[in-house]
Amino acid sequence: MLPAKMLKNYIGLGAVMVMLLTAGCGGPQESAQQKAVPVRAIKILQQNVQITNEYAGQVQAKNEVKIQARVSGNIIEKMVSGGDLVKAGQPLYRIDGTQYESTLLSAQAQLVQAEVNLENARTDTERYQSLLNAAAIAEQRLTTQKAAERQNEALVSSYRALVRKAQDDVNSTLVVSPIDGRIDVNDVSVGTYVQAGSTALVTVGALDPVFVQFNMSENEYLNLRQISQNNLANSGWGDNVMITLSNGAAYPLSGKVTQADRSLANNSGTLALKASFANPDGILIPGMFARVKIAGAPIKNAVLVPQRAVQQILDKSLVTVVNAENKAEPRAVTLGEKVGSFWLVKDGLTVNDIVVVEGLTKVQEGAALDVTIVTPAELALSINS
Template structure:
């Protein structure tokens, strides 16, 4: 029989042998896992001509906005519109009490009539005196004095005619009409309000179609875009085919064009203010609305593009996983350019001959064998214009 000491040595030997087998089994498992290919989806790197788009934050403004003020003073006695109404040019909006202006017009017309009678009488007297002078019945001084009286009466007639025109304008101005077509704001005055000529704003009306989208760009961006236009690099030219995206992500269906640029850079920001005009037949765009404005920019020939989902950010580096010639994973650092739709522009790190992994990246490590399924951008729903 074995002693207790001998039995302990026997158990120790058995455990050692069992441990060796366990290690061997684990090694085989690890080796099997390393040799098993990881299924991934990959796409070919795209090379094509693209045009970078410059995007800016913009705000919709009425192309024409008028603060309507009273031209004559008086109480508002009639209101023909309600706040928020759409009005046409020449449409009546308010009526101011015209009693005093009608009276002033009647008085001016009476004075004019009297002056015209006096002028007619003086003309008759001038002709009569001229006949008497021809007959040597009166002196030439008498005729000269009469002609002066006639000229004085002519001046009075002209003066009273001006008074009548002014009085008539005052009467006409008691009916306040819209100078432009558009929508009036809700902050209009009420009946009974006293309107002071030249200072009381009755209502503000803004044009609906077209409208402006105002935005700012830096000096360098402006110079680069102007250079494009002058060199005819693109067919569209600078400032055309401008598009906007509204705050809810909707792309406005009509394109616009940059029509105005400020005369200089803003002193506090060093940016240039520009305005792009957009047709607004359905009234979708209203003043004050925010929008992202996109302007076609610099064209790039033979640009290298990869899907944005293929790019991984590790600390301050950008990496893509390239499928090597023997179908193994090859992490490769790249230098990114601008984002264009669903893609990134690659400045350095890839060629048109490379294939990059777009799905299954979480399971991939360097030098792992890959079971690659090549897919097309259309199958992944990728777009350069999105």
């Protein structure tokens, strides 16, 4: 008969073995269900799409004028403040015009004297002509008088030009805006001495419309031009340009490419273009950055995979495919451009494949999957940018 202590140990060991046997009595189907990883998957899409090309752009004023003084002198009056909206012809500054007003008065007095001398010369010419007709004077006397008359006419013309120049200088002491727009904050102050033709008083830029400048490669430019020529229904490859602002908001109005540089940039091999955008609410400010979007080439029967289904590992793009046995199968794919919420797939997938879009972090290669098929609409996926 076994001692009580040893008997107790045997009984405990037997109980553990019974528990292990009981745990392992489940069938193969029950074990597989316990190991299957729940995931959501989507069937690969195949449909016609149009690629959207994106470029980094910057807003520029369509008309920007650096206003300089046309006469020299001290600023004695300032009618605006930095950042103000101004209209064409609106006064901005007044320059001390005392010396220019004096010059104008002097030129006007000289003109009056010259006009009087010319009138007297014409009277003398008429009188000498009468005397010559009466044979009272020599012909040379009349010839000399006519020369004096022409000299007085030249003096009158000269003084009239001086008066116009002096009047223009007086008018230029009032500096006005040449265009509608907004002035910058780096303006000059009252009391500043400005030099004609060299001192910049302020810069004014038009706000509506504005340009968005961007660069594209030579191949992109040629491809877009080819699209326009092949599609007669399209009025032009740059007629419907959209932009997204730095905060992610889409600008509500479309623009149109209106300018292209005459040559490629030597350092980058890219072509600079400008698209014009209406800016009635003043949302676009020169210097802003924007993402420029232009419709590119249409692609027939494009194979599309959701961006969220793609994992980037080093230099490879991988997706997890649900194979015929409902198991996870990693697969490398070659991607093209982004199309809305999807990637264009160049190689690695077909329209018959199903890929995991949710639950990827829990899936390992060869793992059994508990798959729930979902649609693009359920995941809020769209091919539109």
